Amino acid sequence: MTDLSSRDLMGDRKVVVDAFARRHRFKWYEAIPWLVAIACYFLFENYHALGAQIFATILFALSLDLLIGFAGIVTLGHAAFFGVGAYAAGVMAANGWQEPFSEILVAAIVASGVGFVSGLIVLRTAGLTLLMQTLVVAALLQELANKWSSVTGGSDGLLGMKIDPIFGAFRFDLFGDTAYVYCLGVLFIGWLLARNIVYSSFGRSLTGIRENANRMHAIGAPVDRRKIIIYTISAALAGVSGALIAQTTALVGLNTLALSKSGELIIMLVIGGIGRLYGGFIGVPLYMIAQDRFSQIDPIYWYFWIGLFMILVVVFARGGVLGVFERFNQRRRSR
Amino acid sequence: MSEFLSITISILFHGVAMAMVLYLISVGLSVTMGLMGFVNLAHGAFAMAGGYTLVILMKQHNLPFGVALVVAIAICVVLSLILERLLYRRLYGGDELDQVLMTMGLIFASVGAATYLFGPVSQSLEPPAMLRGQINFLGRDFPTYRSFLILCGALVVTALWLGLERTRFGAQIRASVDNLRMAQTLGINTSRLFTTAFALGSGLAALGGGLGADFLNVGPNYALEYLVYFLIVVAVGGLGSIRGPFVAALIVGVSDTAFKYLAPQYGAFFIYAITMAILLWRPRGLFGQSA
Numbered sequence: 001m002t003d004l005s006s007r008d009l010m011g012d013r014k015v016v017v018d019a020f021a022r023r024h025r026f027k028w029y030e031a032i033p034w035l036v037a038i039a040c041y042f043l044f045e046n047y048h049a050l051g052a053q054i055f056a057t058i059l060f061a062l063s064l065d066l067l068i069g070f071a072g073i074v075t076l077g078h079a080a081f082f083g084v085g086a087y088a089a090g091v092m093a094a095n096g097w098q099e100p101f102s103e104i105l106v107a108a109i110v111a112s113g114v115g116f117v118s119g120l121i122v123l124r125t126a127g128l129t130l131l132m133q134t135l136v137v138a139a140l141l142q143e144l145a146n147k148w149s150s151v152t153g154g155s156d157g158l159l160g161m162k163i164d165p166i167f168g169a170f171r172f173d174l175f176g177d178t179a180y181v182y183c184l185g186v187l188f189i190g191w192l193l194a195r196n197i198v199y200s201s202f203g204r205s206l207t208g209i210r211e212n213a214n215r216m217h218a219i220g221a222p223v224d225r226r227k228i229i230i231y232t233i234s235a236a237l238a239g240v241s242g243a244l245i246a247q248t249t250a251l252v253g254l255n256t257l258a259l260s261k262s263g264e265l266i267i268m269l270v271i272g273g274i275g276r277l278y279g280g281f282i283g284v285p286l287y288m289i290a291q292d293r294f295s296q297i298d299p300i301y302w303y304f305w306i307g308l309f310m311i312l313v314v315v316f317a318r319g320g321v322l323g324v325f326e327r328f329n330q331r332r333r334s335r
Numbered sequence: 336m337s338e339f340l341s342i343t344i345s346i347l348f349h350g351v352a353m354a355m356v357l358y359l360i361s362v363g364l365s366v367t368m369g370l371m372g373f374v375n376l377a378h379g380a381f382a383m384a385g386g387y388t389l390v391i392l393m394k395q396h397n398l399p400f401g402v403a404l405v406v407a408i409a410i411c412v413v414l415s416l417i418l419e420r421l422l423y424r425r426l427y428g429g430d431e432l433d434q435v436l437m438t439m440g441l442i443f444a445s446v447g448a449a450t451y452l453f454g455p456v457s458q459s460l461e462p463p464a465m466l467r468g469q470i471n472f473l474g475r476d477f478p479t480y481r482s483f484l485i486l487c488g489a490l491v492v493t494a495l496w497l498g499l500e501r502t503r504f505g506a507q508i509r510a511s512v513d514n515l516r517m518a519q520t521l522g523i524n525t526s527r528l529f530t531t532a533f534a535l536g537s538g539l540a541a542l543g544g545g546l547g548a549d550f551l552n553v554g555p556n557y558a559l560e561y562l563v564y565f566l567i568v569v570a571v572g573g574l575g576s577i578r579g580p581f582v583a584a585l586i587v588g589v590s591d592t593a594f595k596y597l598a599p600q601y602g603a604f605f606i607y608a609i610t611m612a613i614l615l616w617r618p619r620g621l622f623g624q625s626a
Contacts, residue, residue, distance in 0.1 A: 132610075140608065263559070
């Protein structure tokens with residue numbers, strides 16, 4: 001009898017392990033974004049610079065999705081880490097250190113440091129107070145960058161950055177050919193990391209914290225520590241994204257730390273769909289390409305329409321493009 | 336010594352005037368937060384609407400200051416009622432994230448709408464002749480308009496507190512903040528209460544935005560730019576409290592004025608640092624209820 005039940009238990013265990021392994025396995029559609037990105041390199045030769053920006057911003061959106069979508073930490077100050085990364089890389093490049101990969105590494109370290117320290121303070125609260133504190137951290141850093149103009153260039157922005165060729169061979173050119181491949185490569189590494197986190201047991205426990213923090217406490221999960229860890233990782237990824245933007249545009253301004261930056265990022269993520277890992281891959285290109293087109297015609301109305309669109313998404317199309325797609329799929333399957 | 340005294344008085348005076356503006360704008364946010372648990376990031380947009388309407392009515396339609404102020408408040412109250420019925424109502428008791436997203440969308444829409452209607456340049460308020468110049472009080476000169484601001488703020492605050500403590504409506508609000516379900520069980524029409532409180536808060540925001548146009552410049556980015564101040568006042572004061580935000584507004588107003596006067600090279604740095612320190616000490620704010 002005992003033999004039977006223990007064998008059953010083993011069987012159950014195998015089922016669970018298999019289910020985990022299956023979820024973690026790469027599916028065919030996960031290759032789509034990368035194939036599209038490679039195809040776009042050849043199809044739209046005049047838009048490589050925009051493409052590089054889009055890839056860097058997707059990484060930024062991915063880092064925010066880890067926080068909002070998986071850990072349930074709603075923040076208004078994610079631009080803080082983006083800006084810190086951008087300034088870290090920018091200050092190095094403007095002061096003689098020109099090797100791109102080491103700049104990215106330093107940006108990640110500095111941003112994760114800021115994320116860790118601010119996370120210790122900020123994550124003690126929730127709701128409106130948490131929103132306010134994340135916003136204040138970003139505002140604090142923005143004021144610092146504004147006033148410390150001998151290093152950051154203040155409100156004029158940081159100018160005079162020089163970047164070495166990648167691997168000593170590929171120079172950053174005006175058309176953004178190198179930047180396109182470079183940003184795509186870094187995004188790919190960041191995506192692999194984020195994907196591994198999400199499908200790991202650590203990632204599952206984050207989802208548990210999002211759904212019910214009290215219950216996670218009750219089963220003995222170290223809730224606070226896990227929140228701080230994901231906050232730090234997310235800050236590092238955002239910092240890398242900031243460094244990419246700084247290197248490929250050779251310009252860092254105060255707006256990298258602004259609330260509007262965080263707000264726009266949230267909007268992009270929402271359009272794609274939050275908590276699905278691929279929201280950024282859909283929302284960011286949609287937003288940035290539309291902005292590129294519309295702001296040439298009519299920059300004033302852009303914010304109005306995007307705001308209205310956002311309201312409509314929340315009220316009528318929850319989950320963004322991916323959410324609508326999922327519901328459509330479910331309905332088709334249930335028929 | 337007398338110079339020190341004079342600087343102190345001056346900082347206190349301007350700080351308190353700023354605090355009045357911050358309080359008028361933020362108190363509605365605190366009440367909506369406490370009553371409905373609704374994170375209304377777009378609250379500043381109502382203050383901006385009040386400021387714009389006041390300035391436009393005075394400049395282009397030559398309405399007198401008092402009339403224009405009343406009309407501006409009325410317009411904002413109607414606007415807030417429409418938005419509450421159309422949008423806010425759907426998200427009551429819902430996901431915090433959805434509330435943040437929807438109100439963030441409203442902020443962006445308000446930025447675009449204000450740029451389209453009034454242009455990118457910020458508008459300045461021209462106080463009526465009666466409120467210009469200086470007023471002499473105990474041998475010192477004070478700017479008349481800011482004295483008026485303090486007086487107005489004090490009157491509204493007193494009326495608000497009396498209303499909340501002494502009227503039936505106030506009692507209903509206090510009951511619902513304390514325990515929403517119990518209030519509903521006792522037959523309080525909380526749905527109507529929400530709407531009324533929301534409209535009242537927006538009207539006060541419009542008043543604050545209109546009167547405070549010389550502290551907080553009325554430009555298209557208003558709701559984004561000053562959001563951090565409104566959130567600080569509400570969070571430091573304690574959610575759902577009426578008095579908490581007043582103390583918080585005084586702290587923010589006076590210390591912001593002091594630091595900008597005494598150490599302008601650091602800008603708003605200290606006010607943010609103080610905020611973080613207070614919340615590190617009391618995560619629920621100064622007057623927040625413990626869980």
